Amino acid sequence: MTEQRIGYLGPKGTFTKMAVDALFEGGEFVGYENIPACLDAVEAGEISTAVVPIENAIEGSVHLTVDYLVHHVNQSIIAELTVPIKQHLLVHPDHEGEIKKVYSHSHAIAQCHQYLHTQYPNAEVENTASTGKAAEVVASEGPGVAAIANHLAAEQNGLRFMDTDIHDYDNNHTRFAVVQKVPTTLKVKDHPVTKHKTTVMVTLPKDYVGALHQVLAAFAWRKMNLSKIESRPLKTGLGNYFFLIDVDQPYDHVLFPGVQAELEALGCQLKVLGTYPSYQVDVPSPVK
Amino acid sequence: MTEQRIGYLGPKGTFTKMAVDALFEGGEFVGYENIPACLDAVEAGEISTAVVPIENAIEGSVHLTVDYLVHHVNQSIIAELTVPIKQHLLVHPDHEGEIKKVYSHSHAIAQCHQYLHTQYPNAEVENTASTGKAAEVVASEGPGVAAIANHLAAEQNGLRFMDTDIHDYDNNHTRFAVVQKVPTTLKVKDHPVTKHKTTVMVTLPKDYVGALHQVLAAFAWRKMNLSKIESRPLKTGLGNYFFLIDVDQPYDHVLFPGVQAELEALGCQLKVLGTYPSYQVDVPSPVK
Numbered sequence: 001m002t003e004q005r006i007g008y009l010g011p012k013g014t015f016t017k018m019a020v021d022a023l024f025e026g027g028e029f030v031g032y033e034n035i036p037a038c039l040d041a042v043e044a045g046e047i048s049t050a051v052v053p054i055e056n057a058i059e060g061s062v063h064l065t066v067d068y069l070v071h072h073v074n075q076s077i078i079a080e081l082t083v084p085i086k087q088h089l090l091v092h093p094d095h096e097g098e099i100k101k102v103y104s105h106s107h108a109i110a111q112c113h114q115y116l117h118t119q120y121p122n123a124e125v126e127n128t129a130s131t132g133k134a135a136e137v138v139a140s141e142g143p144g145v146a147a148i149a150n151h152l153a154a155e156q157n158g159l160r161f162m163d164t165d166i167h168d169y170d171n172n173h174t175r176f177a178v179v180q181k182v183p184t185t186l187k188v189k190d191h192p193v194t195k196h197k198t199t200v201m202v203t204l205p206k207d208y209v210g211a212l213h214q215v216l217a218a219f220a221w222r223k224m225n226l227s228k229i230e231s232r233p234l235k236t237g238l239g240n241y242f243f244l245i246d247v248d249q250p251y252d253h254v255l256f257p258g259v260q261a262e263l264e265a266l267g268c269q270l271k272v273l274g275t276y277p278s279y280q281v282d283v284p285s286p287v288k
Numbered sequence: 289m290t291e292q293r294i295g296y297l298g299p300k301g302t303f304t305k306m307a308v309d310a311l312f313e314g315g316e317f318v319g320y321e322n323i324p325a326c327l328d329a330v331e332a333g334e335i336s337t338a339v340v341p342i343e344n345a346i347e348g349s350v351h352l353t354v355d356y357l358v359h360h361v362n363q364s365i366i367a368e369l370t371v372p373i374k375q376h377l378l379v380h381p382d383h384e385g386e387i388k389k390v391y392s393h394s395h396a397i398a399q400c401h402q403y404l405h406t407q408y409p410n411a412e413v414e415n416t417a418s419t420g421k422a423a424e425v426v427a428s429e430g431p432g433v434a435a436i437a438n439h440l441a442a443e444q445n446g447l448r449f450m451d452t453d454i455h456d457y458d459n460n461h462t463r464f465a466v467v468q469k470v471p472t473t474l475k476v477k478d479h480p481v482t483k484h485k486t487t488v489m490v491t492l493p494k495d496y497v498g499a500l501h502q503v504l505a506a507f508a509w510r511k512m513n514l515s516k517i518e519s520r521p522l523k524t525g526l527g528n529y530f531f532l533i534d535v536d537q538p539y540d541h542v543l544f545p546g547v548q549a550e551l552e553a554l555g556c557q558l559k560v561l562g563t564y565p566s567y568q569v570d571v572p573s574p575v576k
Contacts, residue, residue: 034397113328127417127418
């Protein structure tokens, strides 16, 4: 492929599309309806690269991304992208007076729960399939209703910002994984690389007391810092878990193979899901 | 309150409602539009008990439940309930011939991705706000379309099972937390209690190498088994984490206080989110 062809979790106006627009320098972009479809397209060679949410997402399930990478496809994480989640209240340009109804995805509504509760206690709230869809509904229904969505959805549907940054929590971020089947160099814009990370998956032989403690000891005595750890069911029945561990350093040929040899001696398996730069992207708050 | 008044993540026909119906012996049931609204209702005394998904849910975000329990309300987990996720393909009773379109929540569509890909490669797929909503749409549109939803949604909307158990993974479960402000005895049906668990939240003083390893050592040398561990951002900025740990035993006044004292000596904080029985509920597969 001469040009990078990048798939993302659609539809247009999603936070994933915002992340893609912010990260890449050129390329062709293809929206997919869900995370498995997007990763399958990489597997089939339809696209070279997929961008999917991996933590704290609005649309889509984080667990789904991890589980699909682990169980279904053979792809590597080649970059990660952290984007702040900023939610806005969008109305039709001709809107004035009372807001009778607020549309959004259930996760976005939940993220703005305190705001809605205090500012619009009497407005009816209706769930939509995505925040982008909510913006479309408001554009078509006209004045009197509002959507909770991001600034990209506002632009694409010609809506006005009634209020900005209405999410209850600041410091709410989504992490996106950039994955490829055969790692190639990405053409990205000039973003700060905050750190290099390595994600590994560790499977334990059985659920025995202190097993995880032994696994972590292999990292700890080498002074390898872990920024995230999560146990996930193996899908072979309740009680069988694997561990996803983010190590705060790039893969190397001394420490990581050392960890792997120790864990294998304990009956564990270790698989590297990727070693990659972590980009941080800021999204400016729009002006009302 | 003389009778138990139980709130759940609605609308009707959700997996949460199925869990509630399966667990409780009598009581009054109130559906809430999202997880924060449900937990707020407990806080306000409108309901005595809330049932919300805490892991691997279809509707709602797992992280949202945990974060809201940690940051917003002062409530305890008093029971947990594990329910298998079974998805079915539902059609109008008069349907025959081709299925042109399939409606469902994006997570349910993703869970049946392989099935749809092989069995209905030409059907259009449209996201709805919930699986219950998808069933409503099919009931109103009539023959020619289908919904992916559970058996409760089929019953409530008078739909027929075109195909059953169409989810790609077996052994896919959702865990629900039963929470109360002031723990009282629950009137529950006769379900097996698979184990007693205690969930604790551990906050580290700062992100230092090997910190988690030290935390786990406090459990490991006491031979306390951990069935789940997850790091979650503290919402005070990227890189600040707390840990949610499920211990496979009930709270006691020797081992747990011992762990707590050791962790506090290391500069950590430990908060018990609940000690509770874990119920397992089975849902029979419907007959076509």
